[in-house]
Amino acid sequence: MSDRATAQSPPALTRWEQRAEGPLFVASLLFLLGYATRVLAPHHAEPWRGLSLVLVGVTWLLFVIDYAIRIRLSGLGHRFVRVHWLDTLVLILPLLRPLRVVKVYTAVQKRRDKPRLSLYARVMSYAGMTSLLLGFSAALAIYHLEHNAPGASIRTFGDAVWWACATLTTVGYGDVVPVTPVGRIVAAGLMACGLALLGAVTGSFSSWLIQTFRREDEKVPPAGG
Amino acid sequence: MSDRATAQSPPALTRWEQRAEGPLFVASLLFLLGYATRVLAPHHAEPWRGLSLVLVGVTWLLFVIDYAIRIRLSGLGHRFVRVHWLDTLVLILPLLRPLRVVKVYTAVQKRRDKPRLSLYARVMSYAGMTSLLLGFSAALAIYHLEHNAPGASIRTFGDAVWWACATLTTVGYGDVVPVTPVGRIVAAGLMACGLALLGAVTGSFSSWLIQTFRREDEKVPPAGG
Amino acid sequence: MSDRATAQSPPALTRWEQRAEGPLFVASLLFLLGYATRVLAPHHAEPWRGLSLVLVGVTWLLFVIDYAIRIRLSGLGHRFVRVHWLDTLVLILPLLRPLRVVKVYTAVQKRRDKPRLSLYARVMSYAGMTSLLLGFSAALAIYHLEHNAPGASIRTFGDAVWWACATLTTVGYGDVVPVTPVGRIVAAGLMACGLALLGAVTGSFSSWLIQTFRREDEKVPPAGG
Amino acid sequence: MSDRATAQSPPALTRWEQRAEGPLFVASLLFLLGYATRVLAPHHAEPWRGLSLVLVGVTWLLFVIDYAIRIRLSGLGHRFVRVHWLDTLVLILPLLRPLRVVKVYTAVQKRRDKPRLSLYARVMSYAGMTSLLLGFSAALAIYHLEHNAPGASIRTFGDAVWWACATLTTVGYGDVVPVTPVGRIVAAGLMACGLALLGAVTGSFSSWLIQTFRREDEKVPPAGG
Known part of the structure; x- marks a missing residue:
């Protein structure tokens, strides 16, 4: 933007x-x-x-x-x-x-002659990598904010990572959830960013899969079956 | 429509x-x-x-x-x-x-010479803004309906906002949920509207990202790497 | 298919x-x-x-x-x-x-001269209507199967409808869930059908919104701002 | 890739x-x-x-x-x-x-003269089949890892399958969840793979539905209503 x-x-x-x-x-x-x-x-x-x-x-x-x-x-x-x-x-x-990774990616790209991966693979790897880094950052922040809070369900860093996974994928089991106000604000931020990024991963994967199957179609007929 | x-x-x-x-x-x-x-x-x-x-x-x-x-x-x-x-x-x-924001947006747009944002950015900002307003409205209504109900888990306005975030993003932890019939009807409405709006945000972001990466592709070759 | x-x-x-x-x-x-x-x-x-x-x-x-x-x-x-x-x-x-509604829709359509709604609106109304009917059927079946089961959390028809809403939108709070084996099979069926149908609603809405905004773009320039 | x-x-x-x-x-x-x-x-x-x-x-x-x-x-x-x-x-x-099923599919396809299903139907069947196999594998692994763990909520294979359904569709009720570290790693893997695959199913179904409705449009006019 x-x-x-x-x-x-x-x-x-x-x-x-x-x-x-x-x-x-x-x-x-x-x-x-x-x-x-x-x-x-x-x-x-x-x-x-x-x-x-x-x-x-x-x-x-x-x-x-x-x-x-x-x-x-x-x-x-x-x-x-x-x-x-x-x-x-x-x-x-x-x-x-991590949200700015795209600029680094572009900078790295410019030094090469041509992109190593196809368009969808690059969107997937960018969005996937950013999700990973954001999820890790959020898990750290949530662990920091929550693990000593009274009535907290996120007590170990493992819990925080597990919570970040369930949140980023919108599964949201709810077995471990942030309870402090600041923790919930961080969580809302992760939901918003993560949802958009993971939507990008999903959308690109879907497009890539459809493209792959379509290419197979085009390859088959000239080979005469 | x-x-x-x-x-x-x-x-x-x-x-x-x-x-x-x-x-x-x-x-x-x-x-x-x-x-x-x-x-x-x-x-x-x-x-x-x-x-x-x-x-x-x-x-x-x-x-x-x-x-x-x-x-x-x-x-x-x-x-x-x-x-x-x-x-x-x-x-x-x-x-x-807030659902009618699109008309306001169009009216405002008509007074300008050209749109300030790209197509996808506008869809994202429209859908995002509408989600935000709808989510806030729903949080108010749910707080109003629930906070005195017997056995309610939504007791403060903070809980209601947290519930609205988790619902709009379809994470749905389930740590705080409406329990009154009217509250559940409001919640179902928020799910339906919110899902469609957030799908629009996600879809536009995905399209925007793919477009951005594609444009980078086109920029690189003429520069001779 | x-x-x-x-x-x-x-x-x-x-x-x-x-x-x-x-x-x-x-x-x-x-x-x-x-x-x-x-x-x-x-x-x-x-x-x-x-x-x-x-x-x-x-x-x-x-x-x-x-x-x-x-x-x-x-x-x-x-x-x-x-x-x-x-x-x-x-x-x-x-x-x-309800899954066969599309055929009825087509049959009704054939008797008219031209479709009353745009393509995306029709997909949305078809998928939305089917989701609604399927969700209602599933709520009935789940209520039938669960409301007398030992340890059930779905005790009233209202609970069953609430559960169907949370499941169809993939929010999944988990405050009320089926506990009987047959109830869970019905639920898995609703998840699978519902997810695809709601994905269609979301996707069409997103496409419709992008189309609407694009059309606005095209209308503005000839008017000279 | x-x-x-x-x-x-x-x-x-x-x-x-x-x-x-x-x-x-x-x-x-x-x-x-x-x-x-x-x-x-x-x-x-x-x-x-x-x-x-x-x-x-x-x-x-x-x-x-x-x-x-x-x-x-x-x-x-x-x-x-x-x-x-x-x-x-x-x-x-x-x-x-199961993730490699796509290669088998292509190999089988090459022996036939032409594909039996349309593009979207093939993507859907491939992604759906892979999801099914992955979900079953994950349910087996989770049952294996969890059913004897202290404080586990997944105690029977039925629970594990129910958990896999709720996870793959991102509903995530949270009534049964893995509690062991290794179980949670398996679950995170299922979320990541499953989300992408199910996104492909949803996306293809949505595209297929829009295509079907569009085709109906084209069929109607020549028939003179």
């Missing part, structure tokens, strides 16, 4: 974005790793908990720097916050960074 | 509809605000409860007046009730008004 | 089918009415229970006669059972009759 | 695959039968339990031999494991074999 805005962006910004996307993606994986260590490490595992805090802080700083550079290069000033609302959201909630 | 009927409607009716849609949309938001205040305000918050009742009454009156004017202008007489059944339904159950 | 078979069917059979579909549809509604009365009437409401049994018996007999006539006219002999497997299934389980 | 790889495969490999697919499919059904007997037979039913173990072992050996032959014929060496990752996965987890 920020397509149009990108089309108008000055070349310096485009160059920066192409160069920075790779490192930023690595940074966002490191952020996730740091957050995961912070959330999952036991309270007395001090060296790791300190390190993870540093990792989270440093990577977040990188995101802020990138955002500042892009405001400067875009020449949009204050309007940048509103025009690139997805980037702004992702700066405030770095756990949503 | 009332497409054909609109095509045959006299110009006076079309003009009225174009002029009235904006104010009526504002009125429907005020209705929702009034109803929300009525439902959510504590029983002793008297000045607000009285005001909200007035707001609900006045906006409803506006809807009735608009309906009467449109019957007159259409020249259909009694048949109007049946031909424009969606309008009739929306008059009786003003909480369903 | 019995399309090809129909294409080869002798003219006498086609004529019979066109003439019989209307009355058979009425008969299937009467069957449903009889079954509903049988299931829902209290045990001591003797005159009604007897009448409903007669109604069920007579309408079933009509289905058998129609099936026999069609075997005769088709000239397929024993193969008819296999080729027209849907008809055979529907003879044995008359509650599935 | 292994389409491209297949396109480059040497003729000897293609010939082998065409010849072996039929027998391997029979072997995978026998494997399933053996596994089912092993899981479902009571502990003291010794002759059957021994036989089923032999059946599982022999069929698995066949899969290994086929895999080895295909590595040899492909001339890919170590890369075969990565390029044909689906085949590798299916060798390690033979319960996923």
Whole structure:
């Protein structure tokens, strides 16, 4: 949806974005790793908990720097916050960074001569990968928010992952559910994003399957049966 | 579905509809605000409860007046009730008004030179916005109907919103569910409308994603990799 | 899927089918009415229970006669059972009759000059109507099978309808669920049929919405904004 | 997705695959039968339990031999494991074999002159059949893993099948759910595969229905109403 805005962006910004996307993606994986260590490490595992805090802080700083550079290069000033609302959201909630994977994907793609996978396979792999990363982020956040809440049913990280699976696929058993208000807001976000992404996976798979079967049809007749 | 009927409607009716849609949309938001205040305000918050009742009454009156004017202008007489059944339904159950957002959207669109968003983005934003308003209305109605029922699991407005999220996305955890007959009828309505609307969001997102990836394909080759 | 078979069917059979579909549809509604009365009437409401049994018996007999006539006219002999497997299934389980609504619809359509509704609206109304009838049939069957079972959560017909809504829309709260083996088989059937039908409703609605928005696009430019 | 790889495969490999697919499919059904007997037979039913173990072992050996032959014929060496990752996965987890049904289907198709079913009907039957086999495999595995676990809600094979139905259709009542970690991993796999496959069934059915209604449109006008 920020397509149009990108089309108008000055070349310096485009160059920066192409160069920075790779490192930023690595940074966002490191952020996730740091957050995961912070959330999952036991309270007395001090060296790791300190390190993870540093990792989270440093990577977040990188995101802020990138955002500042892009405001400067875009020449949009204050309007940048509103025009690139997805980037702004992702700066405030770095756990949503996986949503920007599509840009990394495109950047990687541009360096190759031709796409390795068919259109539907690429949509499936993009949407599937994003779902996976988002689901993992949500499981971390939910575990963080819920596991000490009174009356919580999500008590272990395994429960949180199981809950994320059941939510992303809209199965929703309801054996483990978030009970805190913030946990429920995170869950609602996961439902909304996840539903759209998984719909994309399902739709692409369906289209791919129909295409495969149609191609078989075309192959058979010339072979004379 | 009332497409054909609109095509045959006299110009006076079309003009009225174009002029009235904006104010009526504002009125429907005020209705929702009034109803929300009525439902959510504590029983002793008297000045607000009285005001909200007035707001609900006045906006409803506006809807009735608009309906009467449109019957007159259409020249259909009694048949109007049946031909424009969606309008009739929306008059009786003003909480369903958000379903008519598409008309407002079109009216707003006509005043601009060209659409600001691509086709799929518009379908997504329309269906998403309608889902949001419908979900909020349903949460209000369910809270109203359920929170004092014996054996109810929906006790706070937060529970009702959480239930509406889980229902609209068809996750359906079942940790909070309506138990009264009227509450269940409202819930069934939300399931039916919400499912179709969210299917539209999902389908458009999927199409948009495929389109985006396809466009990337076309951009890459001329650039010579 | 019995399309090809129909294409080869002798003219006498086609004529019979066109003439019989209307009355058979009425008969299937009467069957449903009889079954509903049988299931829902209290045990001591003797005159009604007897009448409903007669109604069920007579309408079933009509289905058998129609099936026999069609075997005769088709000239397929024993193969008819296999080729027209849907008809055979529907003879044995008359509650599935709604699935054949599409034929009635086509028959009715043929008598008119042109379809009253657009393509997507027709698919939606067909699939929606079939879902409704199937859901009602399933609710009746489930209530019949479950309401006296030990440990049942479906105790009233209202519960059964509520369960059918939650199942057809794949929300699946799980507050009321079938517990008997036969009830679960009926439920699995409803899930399978319902999912496909509701997918058709959702898909058509999504396509219809995209089409509507696209048409608006085309209308706007010639008007010069 | 292994389409491209297949396109480059040497003729000897293609010939082998065409010849072996039929027998391997029979072997995978026998494997399933053996596994089912092993899981479902009571502990003291010794002759059957021994036989089923032999059946599982022999069929698995066949899969290994086929895999080895295909590595040899492909001339890919170590890369075969990565390029044909689906085949590798299916060798390690033979319960996923049904996923390869599409190849069998294509092989069978090639021997006929023309397809017996329309495109959408074939996609539906393929995806439906695969869902059925996968669901049955998952029910067996879940029953195996869960029925003796402490606090398990899946206690009988009937429960496991009921759970598989509710999961594949994303209804997810949550009355019976896996509680062991391995059981939950199997369940997550079923959700992912099943969702995509059932999406294909739904999508194809929707397309087929729209196509059928469109065809009726085209038939009606020339008949002059």
